[in-house]
Amino acid sequence: MTVTTERSVEEFTASPRQLFIDGQWVDAASGRTFETPDPSTGDTLAHIAEGDTEDIERAVRAARRAFDDGPWGRLTASDRGRIIWKIGDLILEHADELAQLESLDNGKPFAVARAADVPLAADLFHYMAGWATKIEGNTINISVPYMPGANFHSYTLREPVGVVGQIIPWNFPLLMAAWKLGPALAAGNTVILKPAEQTPLTAVRLAGLMAEAGIPDGVVNVVTGFGETAGAALAAHPQVDKIAFTGSTEVGKLIVHAAAGNLKKVTLELGGKSPNIVFEDASPEAVAGAANAIFFNHGQCCVAGSRLFVQQNRFDEVVAGVVEIAKSIKLGPGMEEGTQMGPLVSDEQLRRVTGFLDSGRDDGATALTGGTRYGDKGYFVEPTVLTNTTPDMKVVREEIFGPVVVAAPFQSLDDIAAAANDSEYGLGAGIWTQDISKAHALAKKLRAGTVWINCYNVFDASLPFGGYKQSGWGREMGHEALEAYTEVKAVTAQL
Ligand code: NAI
């Protein structure tokens, strides 16, 4: 049975969606549109305005004006916080509609979008709303040895960075928009948001809700379009003060180069190849935990627990358990009731992930289950467990971003940290053991921005999230996120 589509969703996808610039819905300057497909069939779901360099130009002008002389900076922090809170409320009021748009556009099960993506996005705005009134500086006693006898009053101000460009991916489209917009707005910045071309719908819908919440014209602009054009123009724009990016490590490096022109501030959330480590004394829940770590969101998670390490004497049992779960997962369209795993987001990702499966097979890895595309319609891939891998294989080193885990045994606490850290990435890690000293000792040794003990994929608006090594620069969420969206000014007066 299919989830009954909300009428608002049908209306939303029936006609081409426009760009949101300076508080107005407008066509792309070129008049062009592009299609976003339904990944469960490949059929066209909706048409979207194809923003380009000229549209980015318009959006940056609007955001610049809204920042430099507009109403955003003149609102009290309390009023700003109230508007941001209202965005969270409106997301919850439209939860079914947003979850359906997300499911249709991205392919993830409606039930998952409704239970996780949408409430988490709302919670992020609610959390960040509270910060608007709590951004503070310090008073500082200065000494100035070369001015004996002089008396000073020094303090710091924490101010918004200015105009912020935000480029987000397709794996959690609404949630990634929230992670980006919430702290930027709480700190008083203005924004140009460029959603992923694969999943533009919820960001466009969110723009409407933000206007309804009272976000003034020009403060948030949403320009849909492609990475190489709209995204690249935003990253390079000389009037943009900061760029925040989530996506591939490859494009993250391009962003850094593009940002060099005006040395705009940069934060990056990039790829991962996260180790999930199961010790021999782990509780039985570790098996379901290991399956969830990789199969949640079809493996399309930057923190996916894609390298499963199991202590030698429980290796066969734990891996067999994960295989059993993989076999039981019900694949289907996201809007089909009972679907546990939908299709990958795009034809490109289907080809990328099945390419990795081929490479694993060619290199001698064994697929205990899965290993191929599922069906011949849509972009489905079977949940896959690979063993007999070696640390140099592509499937072990590179981010697959699909429902594919590589499992390897380990001997002891002494050798697992080195094996787990043997990656150019450092985003997430999981530890499963009933020995809490061992867990914390290993947590210290892991070079990763997030470590989960006896759990995985636990996110909260108050927890900082980000990567070591090539997994990124800076942190999102928590109060740490505000640091990336503020500048510090030191003011000194001689008394
Ligand atoms: P991508 O990095 O190309 O796309 C992410 C965002 O960047 C999109 O909004 C895209 O339009 C934009 N973009 C692309 N090229 C750009 C450029 N030159 N300048 C500015 N913006 C640009 O990722 P893609 O191609 O969708 O996926 C490829 C791989 O990236 C995946 O297989 C996965 O390994 C990784 N990835 C990681 C994500 C994460 O959460 N860390 C999210 C999405 C993808």
Ligand code: MG
């Ligand atoms: Mg790309």
